Amino acid sequence: MSNIQSEGARPESDEPTTGVYLYAVVPESPSVDLGDGIDKHHVYTIGENSLKVVVSDLPVQKKLRPERKNLAAHQAVLSRLLDTSPAVLPFSFGTVADGVDGVKKLLASHHQELIDQIQQIRGETEMTVRLTYTAESPSMFEHLLAQHPELVQQRDQLFGPGSDATREEKIDFGKAVETAISNMREAYGRQIEEALAGHVRDVKHLPCRKDNELARLACLVDKSSVAGLEPIIQEAGKGFDDRFALEYAGPFPPFDFALLHIKAPDADLG
Amino acid sequence: MAQVQRQGGPSGGGLAEVIDLILEKGIVIDAWVKVSLVGIEIVGVQARVVIASVDTYLRYADAVGQTATAAMPSPA
Numbered sequence: 001m002s003n004i005q006s007e008g009a010r011p012e013s014d015e016p017t018t019g020v021y022l023y024a025v026v027p028e029s030p031s032v033d034l035g036d037g038i039d040k041h042h043v044y045t046i047g048e049n050s051l052k053v054v055v056s057d058l059p060v061q062k063k064l065r066p067e068r069k070n071l072a073a074h075q076a077v078l079s080r081l082l083d084t085s086p087a088v089l090p091f092s093f094g095t096v097a098d099g100v101d102g103v104k105k106l107l108a109s110h111h112q113e114l115i116d117q118i119q120q121i122r123g124e125t126e127m128t129v130r131l132t133y134t135a136e137s138p139s140m141f142e143h144l145l146a147q148h149p150e151l152v153q154q155r156d157q158l159f160g161p162g163s164d165a166t167r168e169e170k171i172d173f174g175k176a177v178e179t180a181i182s183n184m185r186e187a188y189g190r191q192i193e194e195a196l197a198g199h200v201r202d203v204k205h206l207p208c209r210k211d212n213e214l215a216r217l218a219c220l221v222d223k224s225s226v227a228g229l230e231p232i233i234q235e236a237g238k239g240f241d242d243r244f245a246l247e248y249a250g251p252f253p254p255f256d257f258a259l260l261h262i263k264a265p266d267a268d269l270g
Numbered sequence: 271m272a273q274v275q276r277q278g279g280p281s282g283g284g285l286a287e288v289i290d291l292i293l294e295k296g297i298v299i300d301a302w303v304k305v306s307l308v309g310i311e312i313v314g315v316q317a318r319v320v321i322a323s324v325d326t327y328l329r330y331a332d333a334v335g336q337t338a339t340a341a342m343p344s345p346a
Contacts, residue, residue: 262299
């Protein structure tokens with residue numbers, strides 16, 4: 001991990017550099033006290049009118065590691081915000097501004113972008129849904145082969161008695177397997193999406209990260225629909241037999257629907 | 271029917287479920303052009319996504335190859 005700071009670009013000042021740790025952008029100041037955040041610094045907001053940034057102080061020199069304590073503190077603030085704010089546009093973990101002015105500049109220079117994003121996620125939360133293949137026998141690969149007789153045939157040619165597959169042959173075969181897995185994942189993802197249709201505002205299909213993970217969906221859900229979604233997910237589970245597990249989590253701030261990548265304000269540099 | 275279960279608590283998910291989101295998603299401030307903002311780079315997170323590569327193809331080929339051994343009738 002590196003802690004990248006730009007040198008020589010700070011405004012001339014004798015004040016100690018108090019950094020500001022960023023949690024989220026919200027449309028109005030929270031009505032409740034948000035308690036403490038990272039390093040037990042009190043959480044407050046910066047900004048005017050329709051955009052506020054939820055922050056807490058943090059010395060910029062401090063190295064902030066993605067350790068459990070810090071992640072938990074970040075999540076706790078977001079969780080309290082989600083309960084009380086009409087829209088929560090979260091920052092990625094570890095975003096530190098080197099002062100209140102920097103945050104104000106950020107708001108000013110990206111005002112419209114942030115307003116647009118806030119509008120899109122107003123009243124929304126994120127739920128994630130994940131399909132995994134859990135049976136050991138038949139294995140996930142056996143399950144795949146059952147739907148692809150052509151792969152069985154190729155397998156028997158390459159790995160049957162007396163055969164000696166070359167590296168190139170194996171790579172070509174592996175590609176065919178990969179294509180089949182991708183198609184299977186796409187089909188399962190679509191099946192889940194269709195089962196949830198009408199109950200979610202938007203769906204994003206996320207890349208799977210393990211062989212036996214067959215679908216990972218981020219769903220944008222109205223806050224008022226969260227409770228009603230659970231029986232729908234239960235129902236979606238009936239579309240799969242007991243070799244599968246369908247897990248869901250949330251509500252979270254809509255991270256997967258807040259993928260702004262913005263440049264820090266650099267007006268001072270000229 | 272597939273086993274359907276909620277991860278984390280009913281109050282909004284435990285830390286484990288949200289860590290990936292916190293680390294990988296959300297608003298990102300570009301750390302390279304920042305002046306008044308200091309970005310802290312988290313390395314090694316992206317590596318967890320399974321990316322199709324020659325290694326993946328070979329792994330898949332071997333995994334499927336092993337199903338042949340399993341499916342073959344044992345010698346009498």
